[in-house]
Amino acid sequence: MSEILTPPPLPLLRVEGLCQYFKTPDGRTVHAVESLTFDIKRGSTVGLVGESGSGKTTAGRAILRLLEPTSGKVFFDNTDVLALPPKAMKRYRQKMQIIFQDPFSSLNPRMKVAQIIAEALNTCGFPTGEARKKRIEALLIQVGLQPEHADRYPHEFSGGQRQRIGIARAIAVEPDFIVADESVSALDVSVQAQVLNLLGELQESLGLTLLFIAHDLSVVEYLCDEVIVMYLGRVMERGPCREVYSRPRHPYTQALLSAAPIPDPTKKKQRIVLKGDIPSPISPPSGCVFRTRCPSATDACARNIPQEQQVNDEHWVSCVRLHELNHQG
């Protein structure tokens, strides 16, 4: 009997060759995001990591069309989001939400919590009157707050609690996809863990798909199924966390991981120190943009733009010297 092959399910989000450039006042071009390509499976959590200035926030905002990308495509649930006219886009806005980095500036200080959440509900005509009040209370409970918190202002809360309000606002409109931009980095470590647990629980109970932007690699490993490593607007390496963390192939990923603390003190690792700062996206280096700081760079890296290569099922690496480096030792 012949085997019936079912095609793999379509990803919830597919980003293809996404570019986001900005113009400086003196007319130069900032290449903040360059040819970004990746998929996010429905119900999964994907971490987006890289140093400051690597283009993570810009990528998140471009995907949600909070910016108008310069070129490329974003397919959400198989729909070309960047081609949608404004009215249809409004419907998609509801499905795609964002939680901001800073729980202090992202909530309007003059609005009570109930108004902040109601404002989100207004955008999609969700219940009014008593039903709305009940919905707001249920949302507050869902994020670990109390119904009576609805009548308070943001300044009456701690950073962790404010972040919970931001999460309640994001899930209020029943989105399918959330970009969480450094949503725990402004918090104390113990509070970070609580908010991360909440995000993990909500992701499971609501079947959410998450793009989790972070500096901290250990947080990404804890929360995410897959990781995308960005440098100067480009993807260096992407794949399942268990694979990328146990066997990073790109020198940049190796350097980031070597600098991350490891929980097991009996394990020693050699720290790879990257020289200098990330170059300016106004004049990125030729060839591989990482080559000016890469400990393994050769002349070939200045001449050749690395093409993304598949090293395993879902594991991709952009390195000119991928095969040479990974055949040694």
Ligand SMILES: Nc1ncnc2c1ncn2[C@@H]1O[C@H](COP(=O)(O)OP(=O)(O)OP(=O)(O)O)[C@@H](O)[C@H]1O
């Ligand atoms: N509106 C803008 N106009 C000009 N340049 C911008 C604009 N927004 C971002 N950039 C530049 O694009 C690059 C990427 O910025 P982005 O904020 O996306 O980085 P990031 O990875 O989120 O950094 P961080 O970790 O510090 O949040 C930076 O060089 C930044 O200065």
Ligand SMILES: [Mg+2]
């Ligand atoms: Mg950012």
